[in-house]
Amino acid sequence: MPNSRAIAIFTDLDGTLLDHDTYGWDAARPALDRVKQLAIPLIAVSSKTLAELEHINQQSMLFDGLIGENGGVISLNGEIEQAGPSSETIDAARNQIRDAVSVPVGSFRTVSPEIIASETGLPLDDAIRAGQRHCSDPLIWQASKQDVTTARAIAEKWSLKLVKGGRFHTLCGPSTKGEAMKRILQWLALSQSGKSETSPPKRFTTIALGDSPNDIPMLAEADFAIQIPTKHGARTSPLLDHANLRIAPAPGPAGWNAAINDLLDQLTNTNKNSEVLHG
């Protein structure tokens, strides 16, 4: 790369790179092609399972690394690391929540793939992969505010958290997307320094993109944070205080495309309309 500092991009999927309703990413194709052309590592950071992310990547070949289950499991260059809690801990905490709240509690680890499919709109094969969870469990419930408060307190007793994503409350470990991002950066730095004997990059300039509260630790960790506005709903206020936060001009992949192109115009000596502008 021509830059003294390498760039790495970390992106949430649902509602960020993938359209909230169709899960499509075509509108982001120009920026994705540019990222690939610049050999910028692109890391998927999602509440999805590793099985889901690997399947998406087999079809799309978009990602150089995968962070699943909100930071609980990391995959890079064939190496997998589980930072999250054991499935036994997750199950014990969820059972206690089920007994304590006022509404029925299902979850991805306990219901059939057919129910996961109907809750998410995923095809059945995808729903099966969504149920293959290492260390987190999205709850299927119609919770009141009090139920959420109760469940959060129980999760804390187990050193777990209840994180609100785009669609679900997910029971998961204290690992976050931000910590997993730091871990991937360590691995990336190692693999880069192995390739280049002269001046290996000391650190990466990092860009993170997300649309939900569970993306905040990742956005906070990044040098440049891009908030993707929600497709349904009025929220346009910033998710966090960040010196380099920008809000994309559109929801989903169209916003991803515009924001990444603008930032790469700024950070690299390339332009989306020409090969090299200067330097």
Ligand SMILES: [Mg+2]
């Ligand atoms: Mg999202």
